[in-house]
Amino acid sequence: MSESEQKQQRSVAEWVTFGIASSIVAGIVGLVLYSWAKVGNEPPVLAIEQSGKIRQAAGSFYVPFTLTNKGGETADAVQVTAELQIGGKVEEMGEQQFDFLAGGEAEEGTFLFSRNPQNGKLILRVTGYRKP
Amino acid sequence: MMKSHNRHQRTNSARKAFKKEIRDSIRGAASGFLFGIPLLYTMEVWWIGSYAEPLQMLIALLTNFVVVFLLIRTEGFRGTVDTKMRDALMDSIETLAIGFVCTALILVLLREISLTTSINEAVGKIIFESVPFSLGVAVANSFLSGDRNQNGNEQTSSSSQSKNTEINATLADMGATSIGALFIAFTIAPTEEVPMLAAAMTPPWLLATIAASLLISYGIVFVAGLTNQDKRHQQTGLFHQPITETLIAYIVSLMAGLLMLWFFHQLSFEDPWTVWLSHAIVLGLPATIGGAAGRIVV
Numbered sequence: 001m002s003e004s005e006q007k008q009q010r011s012v013a014e015w016v017t018f019g020i021a022s023s024i025v026a027g028i029v030g031l032v033l034y035s036w037a038k039v040g041n042e043p044p045v046l047a048i049e050q051s052g053k054i055r056q057a058a059g060s061f062y063v064p065f066t067l068t069n070k071g072g073e074t075a076d077a078v079q080v081t082a083e084l085q086i087g088g089k090v091e092e093m094g095e096q097q098f099d100f101l102a103g104g105e106a107e108e109g110t111f112l113f114s115r116n117p118q119n120g121k122l123i124l125r126v127t128g129y130r131k132p
Numbered sequence: 133m134m135k136s137h138n139r140h141q142r143t144n145s146a147r148k149a150f151k152k153e154i155r156d157s158i159r160g161a162a163s164g165f166l167f168g169i170p171l172l173y174t175m176e177v178w179w180i181g182s183y184a185e186p187l188q189m190l191i192a193l194l195t196n197f198v199v200v201f202l203l204i205r206t207e208g209f210r211g212t213v214d215t216k217m218r219d220a221l222m223d224s225i226e227t228l229a230i231g232f233v234c235t236a237l238i239l240v241l242l243r244e245i246s247l248t249t250s251i252n253e254a255v256g257k258i259i260f261e262s263v264p265f266s267l268g269v270a271v272a273n274s275f276l277s278g279d280r281n282q283n284g285n286e287q288t289s290s291s292s293q294s295k296n297t298e299i300n301a302t303l304a305d306m307g308a309t310s311i312g313a314l315f316i317a318f319t320i321a322p323t324e325e326v327p328m329l330a331a332a333m334t335p336p337w338l339l340a341t342i343a344a345s346l347l348i349s350y351g352i353v354f355v356a357g358l359t360n361q362d363k364r365h366q367q368t369g370l371f372h373q374p375i376t377e378t379l380i381a382y383i384v385s386l387m388a389g390l391l392m393l394w395f396f397h398q399l400s401f402e403d404p405w406t407v408w409l410s411h412a413i414v415l416g417l418p419a420t421i422g423g424a425a426g427r428i429v430v
Contacts, residue, residue, distance in 0.1 A: 036335030104404030
């Protein structure tokens with residue numbers, strides 16, 4: 001049985017499935033290449049901002065925030081802090097850590113204060129991250 | 133082509149012996165992947181490797197060797213069982229070597245071993261990860277002896293029904309693939325390893341993972357199987373049918389992996405598509421291996 005003989009026996013259906021299968025896998029490879037071209041090896045760009053309204057419950061003030069990675073690479077152990085300054089003095093502080101924040105990904109969290117943040121100045125800040 | 137060539141030139145025994153040797157090794161590696169991949173995706177084993185003292189590594193190595201040797205006496209990764217002590221010893225060493233090479237490759241692929249890893253840590257990781265792997269290699273004979281082409285004769289005998297049985301066989305294969313893939317993905321998807329590994333993956337590494345998944349899947353199903361390989365290659369053509377099957381199995385495995393990741397809340401619809409992509413490809417490697425095992429066993 002020669003090679004060419006066997007190749008001729010391939011039915012149209014088999015070629016169609018092969019075509020579909022290979023194009024899907026090629027599509028996945030294409031997506032990887034596209035993400036490579038788009039974000040490349042761009043380092044993480046981290047931003048934190050207050051999201052939504054401050055809510056008060058059981059004597060605490062809840063400040064929701066959103067942490068986004070606008071860069072390409074993933075950041076691990078992203079450290080965020082919140083400082084509440086009242087009258088130019090740091091009265092309260094909060095700290096949180098987020099694991100594996102991929103490029104384009106957003107995480108949500110909340111800081112709690114015992115004093116009303118609206119009476120002072122609230123500073124939300126990303127202090128650092130680790131390369132995974 | 134290799135097979136028909138072999139059949140016609142039985143006189144060329146040295147070359148044939150080498151080809152058989154390579155196939156035996158691939159079969160061993162395939163079985164090793166089936167056993168070893170869940171632990172390769174376990175960070176606790178990486179840590180043991182990182183912290184182990186050289187003496188502990190030696191003890192692990194020795195214990196592994198003894199167990200592998202005992203298994204080789206009864207199972208082995210070749211078509212034949214080793215009866216002589218010397219053969220069993222040689223095969224045990226070969227088993228360990230296959231385990232080391234394959235686990236090292238996967239650990240490099242998963243970026244657990246890189247150029248910055250200290251030699252002590254790298255060796256520790258390889259030694260501890262290669263334990264389940266080499267056990268898998270040592271039992272390859274009984275593990276991969278499944279005959280997945282029992283309906284093969286029917287296909288050739290009746291040409292009018294061949295299309296129908298072909299489709300049925302394809303569906304059965306895909307069913308087996310998804311069961312195997314789900315089975316493995318189910319155990320790995322809820323763990324923290326997938327996001328952890330995906331985080332460290334850059335596009336070139338993702339491409340390498342896709343390539344490795346396809347190669348290992350192809351190796352397990354079309355090179356490693358013990359029975360009816362020649363027959364199978366004759367029926368289904370030399371080349372493109374196995375490749376089609378491997379590609380489809382990979383897609384099915386990716387889907388199974390994604391389903392499990394979504395099911396265990398590792399992925400949500402708010403996540404960017406790049407996260408879905410990298411998670412799917414990272415979990416796709418063990419899922420594809422599970423899928424290949426499913427096609428062999430079922």
